[in-house]
Structures are given as structure tokens and as C-alpha cells.
Amino acid sequence: MNRRRLYLTLFVCPVILLGLTVSCYSNGRDVDAEYANTPMGNFTSLWTIMDRNYCFFDYKKQELGVDWDEVFDRYSKYISDGMGNRALFEVLCQMLAELRDGHVNLVSSYDVGRSWHIKSDYAANFSEDVRSDYLGTDYVIAGNGYYYRILIDNVGYLAVTSFESRPSDSRLNTMFLQMMMCNGLIIDVRNNGGGNSWAAEDLASRFTEKRVLTGYSCYKNGPGHNDFSKLEENWLEPDMYNIRWNKPVVVLTNRGCYSTTNEFVNIMRYLPNVTLLGDTTGGGGGLPFTGELPNGWTVRFSSAPSFDASMEHIESGVAPDIRLDMDPDDIKAGTDTYIECAVKLINDRIVNP
């Protein structure tokens, strides 16, 4: 009896193993082809990664006329087996630059390809030297990238140069307490290239007393250019456990406001008592992700788009409430047109409402 069971088992087990093998094989058979580590393999891999995962193709086609299939045809002509790494890197970067997206980067061991037209093609509207004059030397450092002081016109001034990290709650509380007697607060996020979105939301949550709808987000749920998940609402919750600011706020913006800073500006515009002053932000409305080419280079690209509360893209930036350009004569004189205008706005609103 046991011997019969043994023979039966010796028959059944190989059949199960064979079934498993066939199943594994069929599972792997139709998976995405692995690309060769050749110039054409790397080119095709990069094009395909973008084609399947980049989230703004339709928007870029509408805004810039970019046809990604046509881009393949045009740039594949420059690819040859004998070309060197530098030449390949150059061609791949040029192909990616068609998208004019600051979140799209190609990273090799010796360079980072980037498209910074969103900033370089526009007026800077910012002078680091002039801002330094306003901050002086006795400003307070609330955290990495958070510097503040009270200006002589009794207006608080907070320069946020990066959202890579966030100050502790107690440090922000201290800042608001120090500025308690000020007429208003200027938040200068010019040339802030972004960071972590929770740092931006954390700061913004100090300027509202109620829950505010600030936009929507989704992600790609398929390889097609229009395959997106349903939109998720982004709500800003007030920080109920810490000091909140209810006086006028002016946010200074320029084209250098990118990525998380773009998101921060978008959030702030829906808050009461907040005025956006300056230039349209640089954009960067997609959550960037990283892919890898067969030769080990990595590509960063926007994969999950964000929208404002009107369901409009913020990829091309957020327009200010009051458009303003820096006056070159002011810069020469060491005066920041933006800060002066913001001080006037706040004091006019408080002193002469």
C-alpha cells in the first residue's frame, strides 16, 4: 500500500513541479523585454521608460506640441553602435529636454542632464546680494533653509530657501511669537527649488483656521499616456496644536519656485489673508520618480501629476495675485522691489485698510 502511495507521489510531484515551471515560464515570457546595454538599447530603454511612465505627454503636446513618437523617430537617427558615452548622453539629454520639465533629469557618473528653461528663459526677479542686505547678519535661523527677522517697517520677513527639511514646531512657534507685534509676514520663497511636500504643508498649515481644499492628485495606472487613477482630493488641515498666523501674509514668488515650492505657493493661494506677489512660479507639478537604463544611468521623471483646486495643471506654474518685476535700478541701489512692495501692501492693509 505504502509502495503504491510512493509511486503515486513520485508521479504527482513531478507533475506539480512541471506545472509550476510552465506557470513561471508563461509568467515571464511576455514581460517587458530587457534592453541590451548598447547605445540603441539604452536609447530605446529611456524612450520606453518615459513613454510608459511620464505623466505629462498630453499636456506637453497641448502646450509645447511635443509628439513623443515623432521624438523617437527624430532622435533615433543620431544613435549609432560606435558612438561614445558622452555623445550618447548628449543625445539622450537633448531628447529629454524636448519636454521642458525640470523634474526630468538624466544622471550619469559624470554629469546630470537637466532642462532648466523654466527658469533660465525668464527674468530672475531675484538678487541674492540684495536679499542678504535685508536679512543682515543678525537674522534667526529657524531651521535648515528657514531664516527670519523683523524688518524696520514692523513687518516680519521669512526667507525659505529650501523645503528639504522642516523646522521643529517649537522653533516655528518661537518665530511667530517673536513676530507677534508685526503688522504682517512676508514669506520669500524665490529661487527655492523644492524639497519634501510635507515640509511645505507643515508650514502652510500655520496660516489657516479651517480645512481647505488645495488641489488634486493622481498617478499613472497603466502604460497609456492617458491611463490615470481617479483624482484624490488634497486638503490642508490647520495645525490645531501650534500657533497659527492670522495677520496678512505676502508670498514672494519667481520662476525659481519649483516642485514642492510650486505646491506650497499653490496651497497658500487658497488661504485667507494671503497675497501672492511677483512672477509666475517655475512649475514642476509632478511627483518625480527614478528609473534605470541598462548602462546604469538613472532617469528622473514626473510620474504622478498634481492639479489645483480647479483641476488645472500646475506643471507650468502658479500665477501671482499681483504681477511684479524687479526694477534693475532698485537692485543697483540695494533695494528689493518685491520686499518693498510687500511691506507697503501689508502696512497699507493694516494701517490704512
Added chain:
Amino acid sequence: MTDSCHFFRRFVLAVIMAFLQAFAVPAAGQSSVWELPGLKESTRVVSLGVGNVYARETYMSELSYSGISASFNEDTWKCYSPERILGYGRSHTSVLLGYLYNRPKTGVLLNLDFDYFHSRAWRAVHTGSSDLLLGPAVMFRLGGLYNMTGSNNLATAEGYLSLGLCADYTYRFRIRNYPMALQAGMYSLLSGAAIAPEYDQPYWYMYKYGQYGRAVHFAWIGNCQAVNSQVALVCPVGRGRLWAGCSLDYLGNRLGGHVTRIANTAFTVGYVRTFELRDWRL
């Protein structure tokens, strides 16, 4: 057979014999080195493994990495009631840590996995030289690949909770006076739930919007294969028993619109203990 193959066989045999002469001491009256545990008994194998791990996934882009792995494994056999159909228990627990790099050596992945499988088994075959346990199993695996070069996709998770099958085979034999046993076991997933992000779904969004449900998929052997198997030689060493073998741990799936494959092969060395269970409950 070629000369080199013949030489290799003789070499391996010589190494085994030298090892046995040096270390193996059959206990007095010991006729077998491996028996299924009796009632109120448990046999436990604790082993360490070192091997090779390969990972391929297509979340965001094609990643193909390979490297080295280290694992801690514990296998347990219990006898609940030999008369009952599913009277035996067989379980496997392992923790695996892998360090992987891509072919151009520009990127590094870390792999951490925790596995727990438990089976209630039927003694399908019981002869003087062999035992075969077969039975249903509950399989659980949770782990992740940590990508050192990713921006917002630093890590991807993989895992499942499923029902499966377990087969466990033992063959007893002797080399001269030394009782030996060949022990082979395999768990295979049949059906359950597996986790994988929905195409490009950011893990950050799962947390932010509570989208965990979209990352849980129905898994069956057609879209998710998980096999854990090992073959080991058990031989007497001193008063104990040595476990030396190799294992294959494979997870492959096509869920959420992308592919994940992780295979780990390892050499394992451990010891075998049989002991009585004190707090015994049927």
C-alpha cells in the same frame, strides 16, 4: 563519463568520508539519523545560509540586480496525532538579507524578507527508508527592495498571504556505518492575496490617501508563483546531527501591471534537535 567528472565524484566522496571519519560519531544504538517526531515530540532545524540572490522588477523601469544573501532559517516538524489525517505539523521561518548591484555596478539594492510557512501534513508514505508528508499550508511573506538610487521610489514592497501546498520527503540510507538522511521539502503558493503597487502608484500616496486596498491583489498560481524548497543531507556529528543543504526561494509575479522576480539560492548549514514538548495541546 569524462575523466574530470569521474575525478570530481571521487573527490566529493573522499571529502565526505574524511569529514565523517573526523567528526561523525553515531550514537549508541542509533540506527537512524532522521525520523518523523513521535507524539509530543518536535524536531527543529536551525540553519544559517549564504548564497546568491537575483531580483528583477519593472516598477517605474526595468531593474535587474544580483548579489549575495545571508539568511537565518528555522524548520520545525511536530506530531499532533499520528492517527489523524493531518496529524503532522511542518513550519518554516526565515529572515533573509540581500545586497544586490546592477550589471554596470552603478546601483545598489538591499533586499530584506521575512517568510513564515506552516503546514498541517498527512503522512502519505511511511516505509523503512522513506517518509512523505503532504498537506495544505498557510504561507506568509513580507519584504522589500530598498533602492539606493531612487528619488521618490526608494523602496518597493513585496509579499503575500496565501494558501499553498507542502511536500516533505525524507530518505534514509547509510554510508558504511553512518546513518544518513536526505531531507527535501517544498512549499508552493496556490492562491491568496499579494501586494504590489498598482502600476506607478506611489507608496507615499498609499499612506497619504489610504490607498492600500489598490495595492492588494488576488494572487493564484497563474499570476504569482512562490516556491520555497530545500534539499539537505542530515548526518550524525558527535552527539548531534548536522544539517547541510541548499535552498531555493523564488517569488515571481505579474501584479499591478509590472513584474517582480526574486530568487535566492543558498547553501545552508545547521543543526538538528529533537525534544519533547511540555505544554502540549491537541
